[in-house]
Amino acid sequence: MGVHFFASAQVTRLPLARENSGSVSRAPRLSLLMASGLPLALLATALGVVAPVLASPALAQATPGGATPSPLLSPPQLPSMLPGGIPVPALPPGVQQDILQRILDASGAGQVGAQPPGFPASMPQIANPARPAAMPQLAPQPVESLSHTEVFYAARLEAPLRQFGYDTFREMPMTGAPPALGVLPDNYVLGRDDEVMVAIRGRTRQTVTLRVNRDGTLLLPDLLPFPAAGRSLGEVRADIMARVAQELGGSEAYVSIGQVRQIGVFVAGEVARPGMQALPALASALDALALAGGVKKTGSLRAIRIEGPNGRRVVDLYSVIAGEAGAPDLMLREGERLVVPPLGATVAVAGEVTRPGIYELPAGAARAPLASLLRLAGEPLRPAGNRFLLQGTDAEGRRSFSEINTAAQLRRGDAVVVQPGADVAAGQVRLSGHVTAPVLRAPRGGGLRAMLHDPRLVRPDPYIRLGVIWRVDGRSRVRRFVGFDLGRVLRGEVDMPLDESDEIVLLSQADVLWLASPPVQRALRGELTSAIAVPVAASAMPAQAAPGAECAALQALAVAARSSPARFAHARGAGFPDLGAPPCPQAFIDYPQLLPWLLDQSVLLSGEARMPGLYPILDDTGLDKVLAAAGGVTDTADLSAVELSREPMEQAGAIPLSRTLLDLRSRNYAAIRLSPRDAIRLPRGFGDRDSGPVTLMGEFLRPGIYDIRRGERFSELIARAGGLSPQAYPYGAVFTRESVRQRQQDGFARTARELEQSLIQVAAGQAVSGSRASGMDLGGAITAGRELAGALRDARAAGRMVVEANPVILAARPELDVLLEPGDLIAIPKRPNEVTVVGAVLNPGSLQFTTGWRVAEYVRASGGAQRFADGSRAFIVLPNGQSVPSGLGSWQASGPPVPPGSLVVVPQDPSPYETWGFIRDLTQVLGQISISAAALAVIGKQAR
Numbered sequence: 001m002g003v004h005f006f007a008s009a010q011v012t013r014l015p016l017a018r019e020n021s022g023s024v025s026r027a028p029r030l031s032l033l034m035a036s037g038l039p040l041a042l043l044a045t046a047l048g049v050v051a052p053v054l055a056s057p058a059l060a061q062a063t064p065g066g067a068t069p070s071p072l073l074s075p076p077q078l079p080s081m082l083p084g085g086i087p088v089p090a091l092p093p094g095v096q097q098d099i100l101q102r103i104l105d106a107s108g109a110g111q112v113g114a115q116p117p118g119f120p121a122s123m124p125q126i127a128n129p130a131r132p133a134a135m136p137q138l139a140p141q142p143v144e145s146l147s148h149t150e151v152f153y154a155a156r157l158e159a160p161l162r163q164f165g166y167d168t169f170r171e172m173p174m175t176g177a178p179p180a181l182g183v184l185p186d187n188y189v190l191g192r193d194d195e196v197m198v199a200i201r202g203r204t205r206q207t208v209t210l211r212v213n214r215d216g217t218l219l220l221p222d223l224l225p226f227p228a229a230g231r232s233l234g235e236v237r238a239d240i241m242a243r244v245a246q247e248l249g250g251s252e253a254y255v256s257i258g259q260v261r262q263i264g265v266f267v268a269g270e271v272a273r274p275g276m277q278a279l280p281a282l283a284s285a286l287d288a289l290a291l292a293g294g295v296k297k298t299g300s301l302r303a304i305r306i307e308g309p310n311g312r313r314v315v316d317l318y319s320v321i322a323g324e325a326g327a328p329d330l331m332l333r334e335g336e337r338l339v340v341p342p343l344g345a346t347v348a349v350a351g352e353v354t355r356p357g358i359y360e361l362p363a364g365a366a367r368a369p370l371a372s373l374l375r376l377a378g379e380p381l382r383p384a385g386n387r388f389l390l391q392g393t394d395a396e397g398r399r400s401f402s403e404i405n406t407a408a409q410l411r412r413g414d415a416v417v418v419q420p421g422a423d424v425a426a427g428q429v430r431l432s433g434h435v436t437a438p439v440l441r442a443p444r445g446g447g448l449r450a451m452l453h454d455p456r457l458v459r460p461d462p463y464i465r466l467g468v469i470w471r472v473d474g475r476s477r478v479r480r481f482v483g484f485d486l487g488r489v490l491r492g493e494v495d496m497p498l499d500e501s502d503e504i505v506l507l508s509q510a511d512v513l514w515l516a517s518p519p520v521q522r523a524l525r526g527e528l529t530s531a532i533a534v535p536v537a538a539s540a541m542p543a544q545a546a547p548g549a550e551c552a553a554l555q556a557l558a559v560a561a562r563s564s565p566a567r568f569a570h571a572r573g574a575g576f577p578d579l580g581a582p583p584c585p586q587a588f589i590d591y592p593q594l595l596p597w598l599l600d601q602s603v604l605l606s607g608e609a610r611m612p613g614l615y616p617i618l619d620d621t622g623l624d625k626v627l628a629a630a631g632g633v634t635d636t637a638d639l640s641a642v643e644l645s646r647e648p649m650e651q652a653g654a655i656p657l658s659r660t661l662l663d664l665r666s667r668n669y670a671a672i673r674l675s676p677r678d679a680i681r682l683p684r685g686f687g688d689r690d691s692g693p694v695t696l697m698g699e700f701l702r703p704g705i706y707d708i709r710r711g712e713r714f715s716e717l718i719a720r721a722g723g724l725s726p727q728a729y730p731y732g733a734v735f736t737r738e739s740v741r742q743r744q745q746d747g748f749a750r751t752a753r754e755l756e757q758s759l760i761q762v763a764a765g766q767a768v769s770g771s772r773a774s775g776m777d778l779g780g781a782i783t784a785g786r787e788l789a790g791a792l793r794d795a796r797a798a799g800r801m802v803v804e805a806n807p808v809i810l811a812a813r814p815e816l817d818v819l820l821e822p823g824d825l826i827a828i829p830k831r832p833n834e835v836t837v838v839g840a841v842l843n844p845g846s847l848q849f850t851t852g853w854r855v856a857e858y859v860r861a862s863g864g865a866q867r868f869a870d871g872s873r874a875f876i877v878l879p880n881g882q883s884v885p886s887g888l889g890s891w892q893a894s895g896p897p898v899p900p901g902s903l904v905v906v907p908q909d910p911s912p913y914e915t916w917g918f919i920r921d922l923t924q925v926l927g928q929i930s931i932s933a934a935a936l937a938v939i940g941k942q943a944r
Contacts, residue, residue, distance in 0.1 A: 147297040153348040153358055156391055156399065156415050161348055164357040164376070165301045165321050169294025184257045184282075186234030191281065191334065192216065195258035196228065196236070200244060202251030209258055223247060233257065265332050267292040269340035270299025284330040285315055288338050299340040303363035308336030314363060322376055347373055347410045351418035352386070354378025367409040370416060374406065385421045390414060429498050433506040433587050434462050448484060449495040451504065462486060463507040465629050466601065466616045469496070470503040470591065481597045483618055487625075505594065507616075511585045512629070515571075515598060516613035518578045519551070523558040524568050524599075551584035552592035560596045570647075570677045571599050571614055574606060603674050605630050607682035608637035617674060624669035626680070638685035639664040644672070645679040692822020696721050699728035699828040713817045714803065714826075715810040723807065729831040732879030732901045733805035738823045741799020748797060752789040759785045802881045832879070832901035837862040839906035840869035849900040855886035856895070858904055870909040877903035 146160060154160040190196070192212050198220060199207045210218045216229025218236075223243055228236050237255040244253035260281045265288050268274050272293025279287055285306060289295055301317040310333065319326040332338070345361040347368070355378040361368045370388060380386045387403065392414045394400045410416065432438040435457055448469075452458070464487035471482050486506065488494045498504075514520065522528065561568055588595050602614040603626060610631030617626060627633060642662040662672065674680070688709045694717060696703045701722030708717065724730065759782050804816040805828060834846040835858055842863030850857070855876060859865055871888035878884065879901035886904060887895020898904065 149297065149343065149346055149358060152413075153415055157348065157350050157417065159350065161350060161356055161358050163297050163346070164355070164359050165317065166295060166297055168317075168321050169290055184233060184260075186232060186237070188233045188257070188282075190228045190231055190233060190236060191261050192229055193261035194228075194281070195260075197256050197258045198240060199254040200248065200251050201254070202248070204248050204251045212261075263332065263334045266337045267340075268337065270296045270342060271340050272296060279332065281334075283332055285332060285338055286317075286320070286330060288332060289340075295340050298343055300342060300344050300360060300363070302360050303341050303344060305339045305341065306332070306336055307339065308333055310336075316363065318360075318376070324376070345412035347412070348415040349373055349377040349418070350415065352381045352420065353418050354381060361410075361412070367411050369406070370404060370408050370410055371406040373410060373416070374418075380418050382420060387419045387421045389417045389419060391417070427500055429501075430503040431457065431506075432503060432590065434459050434508040434511070435506055447495045447497040448489055448504070449492060451498060452489055455490055458486075458490070458506060459508070461509045463509050463512045463616075463629065464490070465621065465625055466507065466598075466618060468505040468507070468594065468597075469498075470505060470594075471499055472501045474499070479593075481594065483601060483616070485618055505587060505591060507587060508585075509629075511587050512598075512615060513611065513613055514582060514585055514588075515595075515602060515616075516574060516576045517580075517582050518576070519554055519581055519584070520557065520595070520599075521572075521574070521576055521578060523554040524561050524572045526558055526562045526565075528554060528558045551588065553584060553588035553595035556592050557595050557599070568599055570604050570645075570679050571602060574604055574612075574614065576613075601676045603676065604679040605682075606679070608634040608684050609682055610634060617676060619675050620673050621675075622670040623672035623674055623680065626674060627669055633682055636684050636687060637682045639667070639682075641683055643679075643681040643683070645681075646675070647677055690820075690822050694820055694822070694824045695826070697825070697827040699725040699830055701725060708820050708822070712820050714805070714820060715807060715817045717820060717826075718805075718807055718810075724828060727830045728828050729879070729901065730805040730807075730828060731899060732829045732832065733803060734825075734827040734829070734881070735801045735803040735805070735818070736799045736825045737801055737821060738799060739821065740801055741797045744797030744799060748792050748795055752792040755785060755789045755792070759789075800881050829879075829901070835898055835900065835902050835904065837904045837906070839874070839904075840866040840908050841906050842866060849898075853898060854895050855888055855898060855904055858898060859888065859906065865906055868909040869906050871906065874904065874906045877905065 146154060147163065149163060150160060190212055192214060194212045196210045196212070196218055197207070198210060204222075206221070208221065210220065212218060212228045216227060217225040218228045218240075219225050220240070220243075226236065226239055226243070233255075240255050241253045244251055262278055263281050263283070264276050264278055265283075266276050267288050271289065274292060277288050277291045279291065285304065295301060301321075304315040304317060306313050306315060306329075313329060315328045315330060316324065316326060317328075318324040319328055320330070343360065344363060345366065346358050347361060348358045350356045353374065355376075357377065359373055359376050374380060388405065388408075390402050390404045390408070390410075392400050392402070392411070404416075427442055428440050429442070429451060430438065430440050431451065436459055441451065465485065467484050467486035467489070469482040469484065470479055472479055482496075484496050485494060489496070561572075598616045599614065601616040601618075603617055604614055605626060606612045609627065610633070612630065615626050615629050633639070640663050642664050644660045644662055646658050646660070648656065648658070664672070690708045690710050690712075693705045693707050695705050696717070700718070701724070703721065706717060706720060718724065801818070803818050804810060804813075805826070810817045833849050835849055835853075836846045837858050838844045841859060842865075844862060847858055847861050855874065859874075865871060865888075871886075874886035874888045875883050876886050876896070876898060879899060884896055886906075888906070
């Protein structure tokens, strides 16, 4: 519906032109539609809609005295002039009917005057012109199938090629040639039905449009007839101007061509629609071929014959569509015939050319030089170094292959593939690594210095002690690394010639620091994780690996370390901490073999360097250069005993390791010349300051974190902190030390192991005999013991030491004054006023401290002991961390006094299980856990 409305809207806006006989002239309207540039499908649809309207009975019965039909049903009015003042051409009725029928056939509309599908018989269906029409949806163009010639060459070349030149007619509109616009040349030969426009200015003023009569003359008013047919436009113009000037004195004539005549040309041969074609007199052979549907792929483009009264000529269309030499006469004349013969000999050109395709040899030629066919194919893409592989046919019809040059002659059926002689890169040097952008450059005449002539090519923070050239041996094609001093090259002090295909790799400071990273240390030990993360760059690189992929450089290093354990002994003995797993740098992803080579070229710098690590160097490099790369030495370094370890360079059977102590207090580092695999150790000078702080918490006048000197005592630190506050309770001081905590943790683990061994003995029946006969739940006891062992392993030791914290006592008894260690934590609580009772009592809890009370009083105040309480095993955890018996047993005395802040523990009676051999271990375990829990509670309370 949208297509019909669009076409009908285009048509109904044109006025109607009628002849004297009253019939509607369809041909001028058709010519105007063709000249408007509308697509053929839309024109055909439009005519398919308008034709029934023109043939409807309502229009046929309309009379001047009858009712006027609706404007929508009225035939369109056609103007007599085209834009620009050109008259609409008049075609013979037979030609008009033939053109209209062909357009309707192409659009599927059927016969002229037939009712299109979907329209009622009495009234044609016309879309509402006030409603905008939707543009038609164009169907996708089907893929053109291969012709027989294209199939033949596709089987040989294993890739389809198209015949050259036939797409030209597919793109050309098949609606006839438009009328000529603008000024016609003076050599245009006039003929019958040409229109001549004569404008006379001067004493006589008139403008007339004349048509060449059947007798070939022009009838100008007030003048005798002018002969025009068969004469050129220039001759007729000169004759008219002369006659007007002579016979109409004082007037001048201006002559131009209005509408050119139509001619009929018969197109035959290998075209889509052979037959008579109506064309303007200025139409060319291309217009006739386009109107005939174009040349089929079985037809020739190089031997088209044009025959007529003036003789016969052969047209080579390659001179028009391919730029071949020659100027063929393409103009058509009345009475001529255009014949397209079958396709001649063809040759295929494929490969690296501008326009691969199947090309036809010149008319009548059995052979053609390769150079001419390469010219048709747009010449090879490479200016030189091309290889031409010919696939021809021998005398027995078999395929034959040979290499030819441009002077070779090709014959029918030959196929030439243009390939590079050697598609390799020549004369290039690649700059990569720590540069602004990896680039390919031509090696300059000055070598490496000229390559790095602009220091801005190098990104900030490069490792200037060593750059690497990845060089290919010209004969063996084996890669090897060559080092150079980047710093001296950038300063212009040294240079190195570059070879073809060299790759210059610059390292960053971070790349070199990675040599001492934990992943490299693990690879040196022959250990390699299954997946090592690689970095994700901001811009994707060609060699960029995916996150989580394995670092190939570490794999190569692990293999080398396993095969030769002593090769990297200088790097393996560095003793760097195994902390974290930094990602693999991009340089080692791109060049995996670079990592083992750099380690072979490295010196080990350990000790009091600001950035200890492995630093690759060249042979005979000064220590000052290595220290500069490492940030220098620290202020605590002892330069009087710098240790240099070196392996001799001689390849003897034994490789002794020599160590030398160097006195570098003069700081003449440049005098020490280093070689790869050397090790430099910068020791720390002996200092009075210890290596860590001590933390004071609680009731100090100035609590905080204090650094200590070697051999500093507790009393000295108390004095530095201003002493204790009046509310301080020195007897309850909590003193924790990391080394003590570690020993206690080891004791917990040992006790857990012993407890599990006792459980194994009980389960085997070796520790206690007759346990089953007694009816005891041995399985439940073993389960409980295992849970207790697990809890013991999970318990964290406090690391508490029992120390004296009263400054008065420390002053009187110096032997109680403890030596401090880095990491010690000391908490002095406020004086408490309670005593806590836990365990097998009726009401466990904290009670107010009462002077003189013993454990029995506090137990009675807690409701007394439970039925199964074991008073003989009760104990007191004193505020300083010591544990003493409570004195509740019948054979014990009343026990010691209970100071404030103490913890009274009354355990359960273990008599039902006394026969078990491991019950004593359980009692010890409970006591240790209780002490640890009490100490941690005090520390946590003071921290809050």
